[in-house]
Amino acid sequence: MESNKHNVAESLTTGVDGIQLRLDHQGHLHAPDHRVLQWLGLHGRQGATDSLSLLLTQAGLRADTLTRTEQLVSRQRDFSIDWPLRLAPGDWRHLHCQAERLNNDAGQYDGLRLRICDLTAFREEQAFAQMQSLIIALLSSGASTQHILQLLSEEIERLTVDLLASILLLDDDQRHVLHAAAPSLPPGYVQAINGSEIGPRAGACGTAAWRREQVICHDIASDPLWRDYAPLALSNGLKACWSTPILDVNQRVLGTFALYAREPASPSRFHQRMLTTITQLAAMALQREWRNVQLQKLEQAIEHSPIGFVLFNAEQRIEYVNASLLQLFGYTQKELLGATWEVLHGEHAQSEALVELWQDMQRRGRAENEITAIDRGGGEFPAQMLLCRITDHSLQAPGFLAIYQSLRERKAAEQALHEAAYHDKVTQLPNRALLYDRLSMQIAVCRRNQQFGALMLIDLDEFKRINDTHGHSLGDAYLRALAERLQEMLREEDTLARLGGDEFAVLLAQIGEDADAATAHALQVAEKLRTRLSEPVELRGKHIQQSASIGLTILPKGMESPEDLLREADTAVFGAKEKGRDTIVVFEREMHTRVSERFELEQDLRYGLEQQQFQVYLQPQVDHQGTIRGAEALLRWQHPQRGLVSPIQFIPVAEQSGLIVPIGEWVLQQTLSVMRQCEAAGKPLRFAVNVSPRQFRQADFVDSVKRALQDSAADALHLTLELTEGLLIDDPQSTREKMAELADLGVHFSIDDFGTGYSSLSYLKRLPLRELKIDKSFVQDAPNDPSDAAIVETILAIAQHLHLTVIAEGVENDEQADFLRQRHCFLMQGYRFGRPIPAADFVEQWLASANP
Numbered sequence: 001m002e003s004n005k006h007n008v009a010e011s012l013t014t015g016v017d018g019i020q021l022r023l024d025h026q027g028h029l030h031a032p033d034h035r036v037l038q039w040l041g042l043h044g045r046q047g048a049t050d051s052l053s054l055l056l057t058q059a060g061l062r063a064d065t066l067t068r069t070e071q072l073v074s075r076q077r078d079f080s081i082d083w084p085l086r087l088a089p090g091d092w093r094h095l096h097c098q099a100e101r102l103n104n105d106a107g108q109y110d111g112l113r114l115r116i117c118d119l120t121a122f123r124e125e126q127a128f129a130q131m132q133s134l135i136i137a138l139l140s141s142g143a144s145t146q147h148i149l150q151l152l153s154e155e156i157e158r159l160t161v162d163l164l165a166s167i168l169l170l171d172d173d174q175r176h177v178l179h180a181a182a183p184s185l186p187p188g189y190v191q192a193i194n195g196s197e198i199g200p201r202a203g204a205c206g207t208a209a210w211r212r213e214q215v216i217c218h219d220i221a222s223d224p225l226w227r228d229y230a231p232l233a234l235s236n237g238l239k240a241c242w243s244t245p246i247l248d249v250n251q252r253v254l255g256t257f258a259l260y261a262r263e264p265a266s267p268s269r270f271h272q273r274m275l276t277t278i279t280q281l282a283a284m285a286l287q288r289e290w291r292n293v294q295l296q297k298l299e300q301a302i303e304h305s306p307i308g309f310v311l312f313n314a315e316q317r318i319e320y321v322n323a324s325l326l327q328l329f330g331y332t333q334k335e336l337l338g339a340t341w342e343v344l345h346g347e348h349a350q351s352e353a354l355v356e357l358w359q360d361m362q363r364r365g366r367a368e369n370e371i372t373a374i375d376r377g378g379g380e381f382p383a384q385m386l387l388c389r390i391t392d393h394s395l396q397a398p399g400f401l402a403i404y405q406s407l408r409e410r411k412a413a414e415q416a417l418h419e420a421a422y423h424d425k426v427t428q429l430p431n432r433a434l435l436y437d438r439l440s441m442q443i444a445v446c447r448r449n450q451q452f453g454a455l456m457l458i459d460l461d462e463f464k465r466i467n468d469t470h471g472h473s474l475g476d477a478y479l480r481a482l483a484e485r486l487q488e489m490l491r492e493e494d495t496l497a498r499l500g501g502d503e504f505a506v507l508l509a510q511i512g513e514d515a516d517a518a519t520a521h522a523l524q525v526a527e528k529l530r531t532r533l534s535e536p537v538e539l540r541g542k543h544i545q546q547s548a549s550i551g552l553t554i555l556p557k558g559m560e561s562p563e564d565l566l567r568e569a570d571t572a573v574f575g576a577k578e579k580g581r582d583t584i585v586v587f588e589r590e591m592h593t594r595v596s597e598r599f600e601l602e603q604d605l606r607y608g609l610e611q612q613q614f615q616v617y618l619q620p621q622v623d624h625q626g627t628i629r630g631a632e633a634l635l636r637w638q639h640p641q642r643g644l645v646s647p648i649q650f651i652p653v654a655e656q657s658g659l660i661v662p663i664g665e666w667v668l669q670q671t672l673s674v675m676r677q678c679e680a681a682g683k684p685l686r687f688a689v690n691v692s693p694r695q696f697r698q699a700d701f702v703d704s705v706k707r708a709l710q711d712s713a714a715d716a717l718h719l720t721l722e723l724t725e726g727l728l729i730d731d732p733q734s735t736r737e738k739m740a741e742l743a744d745l746g747v748h749f750s751i752d753d754f755g756t757g758y759s760s761l762s763y764l765k766r767l768p769l770r771e772l773k774i775d776k777s778f779v780q781d782a783p784n785d786p787s788d789a790a791i792v793e794t795i796l797a798i799a800q801h802l803h804l805t806v807i808a809e810g811v812e813n814d815e816q817a818d819f820l821r822q823r824h825c826f827l828m829q830g831y832r833f834g835r836p837i838p839a840a841d842f843v844e845q846w847l848a849s850a851n852p
């Protein structure tokens with residue numbers, strides 16, 4: 001008993017480092033303490049306890065480790081060895097044995113002292129620490145998530161030895177699980193559960209994902225959650241499964257981590273810890289990936305954004321710029337990285353807008369303002385800038401973000417819109433709308449300062465002619481040249497505007513303290529402008545010269561509005577035109593009446609044309625025997641209230657308003673139809689039609705005559721067109737071309753009122769003319785006035801020289817007729833031979849006459 005006690009005391013001594021066992025020199029084990037049995041998992045079991053081999057076999061030590069232990073013992077020397085003992089599936093106790101040889105007093109071998117420590121907890125800690133650092137290292141190394149999950153699973157399986165790990169991920173639809181890693185699960189099983197739906201009874205993993213909580217299935221065979229999947233699991237040798245959902249920071253399920261056992265089993269404390277740790281590590285890996293994807297998307301969005309991004313670090317130095325910013329400022333990335341923001345703003349870095357922006361950002365974390373930026377070439381441009389503080393988790397500012405959006409295009413578009421709305425396209429001068437604004441302002445300023453200004457309207461005399469003869473592009477160039485001339489002669493505070501086709505306006509700001517002084521000053525300026533305008537302009541090798549009519553009005557006289565002043569100046573322009581153009585007229589109140597009368601007449605004319613109030617009259621042209629040789633078409637206007645209006649009254653208005661063009665065409669058509677009637681009746685007659693200068697200058701004049709001839713089917717040989725002398729002088733080249741084209745068709749040309757203009761004979765010679773028409777003013781006084789007689793004689797001489805026929809108009813009596821006949825002028829027209837009568841009456845008489 002005593003010895004037994006001694007044995008026990010000697011064979012097992014517990015120390016801080018473990019429990020001691022004693023083997024005698026024959027290899028017998030002294031009776032072990034119950035704690036040894038407990039460690040070995042043999043507590044309470046019956047069996048031999050004096051053999052180390054037996055004890056270790058019973059404890060489940062693997063055969064190879066046991067053999068190795070026996071070998072070491074038999075060597076009778078010091079040694080150490082690990083005894084991993086499997087307590088349950090995946091649950092191991094790590095015992096460590098340190099053996100020390102004992103000698104008796106004679107120095108002979110006396111057995112071994114075995115010191116046994118339980119290193120399980122230490123090993124587990126070590127394993128967790130290793131695993132965590134491995135995963136964190138992998139996470140920061142940029143290893144793929146797939147790789148990390150695979151490694152995690154392998155590591156678990158290595159640690160647990162006989163458990164099988166599985167990581168499943170939830171599909172984007174959050175309803176299906178997808179295989180991510182399962183190093184040892186049978187491939188058939190992996191394939192079968194890949195894509196299966198989560199649910200309240202979908203095995204351990206499907207249910208854990210569904211419930212968002214851990215699901216422990218000790219025995220798959222009997223677990224109701226496995227009803228649908230048990231056959232699959234069992235046929236693959238899987239009998240227990242513990243699964244934990246992997247959750248992100250927002251508790252969203254990312255997937256599941258599970259451990260399978262090949263026999264029914266419950267997780268140990270170690271397993272529980274492992275499940276928790278692994279799901280956290282897996283969540284980190286998955287979230288890192290998700291963040292990476294988000295970051296990549298964000299990075300791409302920023303890189304390709306049309307807006308410039310700059311990241312400044314805490315030292316306010318640039319650490320990132322996107323492509324748009326480089327393009328916007330014209331720098332390379334290398335040039336900007338590390339630079340301060342002065343580089344993007346130059347001297348404007350201290351501007352009020354930027355300082356304010358900076359202070360606002362400091363106060364509120366975010367600020368926005370319109371600022372001036374400077375590009376690499378030093379060019380300034382407006383930009384919308386947003387400054388934003390970047391905070392990290394400790395809420396300190398590690399830097400700030402600046403966003404630049406160029407306002408160049410927007411400003412240019414705004415400017416273009418403004419320009420378009422307030423400027424004339426051809427000359428870029430202010431247009432009517434802008435003049436109107438300035439006029440309103442000037443009225444107010446003058447009233448306040450008790451000063452006077454002036455408004456001038458400049459109307460180019462016959463600008464249309466330039467357009468018609470030289471084309472619009474030259475016309476535009478001419479206008480630009482005039483605009484430049486005018487601008488040169490005005491002060492900065494004056495406004496030069498273009499109001500329309502051939503009309504400019506000048507607003508002279510504050511030119512006198514009383515109306516008279518202002519008028520005198522304005523007249524002086526107007527005269528300078530008029531003179532300058534009338535000087536020839538050389539364009540594309542052509543000299544273009546024009547006079548201008550200027551109307552001016554002084555402001556403010558009373559309470560005139562801008563419209564009133566424009567109307568006054570307009571009235572004054574009419575006055576100038578009436579005075580014979582190329583002159584300046586200052587507005588007076590009486591002008592209003594005249595102008596409005598004229599305006600009314602124009603309206604009536606327009607209406608009259610629509611209402612067919614016009615009529616063509618015909619006046620015969622006879623030879624020396626009184627035989628009718630032709631007739632002149634003369635227009636009559638039968639106005640319902642005005643009565644029969646003379647062409648002398650309305651032709652100039654029609655000419656000025658442009659209405660003469662449709663009216664002239666209408667007269668021609670009417671005359672040609674009469675002509676055709678005579679031709680058809682076998683009594684053809686020559687008809688003369690007046691062509692106004694404006695009508696002739698139309699670019700399509702020749703075509704319109706050709707069309708009318710074609711439409712009427714009348715013979716061009718019977719048509720005479722009467723042109724005025726002035727027309728021939730104005731634009732000889734184009735006049736000659738047009739005349740020639742029609743003359744080729746057989747049309748005759750006659751110069752009306754010959755002798756009143758200044759035709760050069762050499763020039764007349766080159767025109768396809770047939771006839772000169774002596775103006776009635778010479779004819780009527782010729783018999784009694786020697787100078788008129790001389791003129792008539794000269795005209796006749798010229799005609800003879802040029803081989804032209806001559807017709808005298810306004811022949812009222814025999815005396816005049818005799819005078820003409822004696823001088824061999826055989827064609828005559830006048831009341832002496834017949835007054836103009838309605839065309840229909842004329843034709844009737846003509847067809848009924850005995851004339852051939």
Ligand SMILES: Nc1nc2c(ncn2[C@@H]2O[C@@H]3COP(=O)(O)O[C@H]4[C@@H](O)[C@H](n5cnc6c(=O)[nH]c(N)nc65)O[C@@H]4COP(=O)(O)O[C@H]3[C@H]2O)c(=O)[nH]1
Binds near residue numbers: 811
């Ligand atoms: N005192 C007097 N006058 C005579 C005598 N014989 C004819 N007349 C008038 O003299 C004018 C001759 O026409 P015009 O010189 O071409 O002068 C025309 C012509 O320039 C213009 N005109 C008339 N019809 C047309 C037309 O259809 N087109 C164009 N563009 N102008 C026209 O109006 C002007 C005036 O036309 P009317 O009033 O019809 O005046 C006509 C005619 O009625 C006479 O013995 N004594």
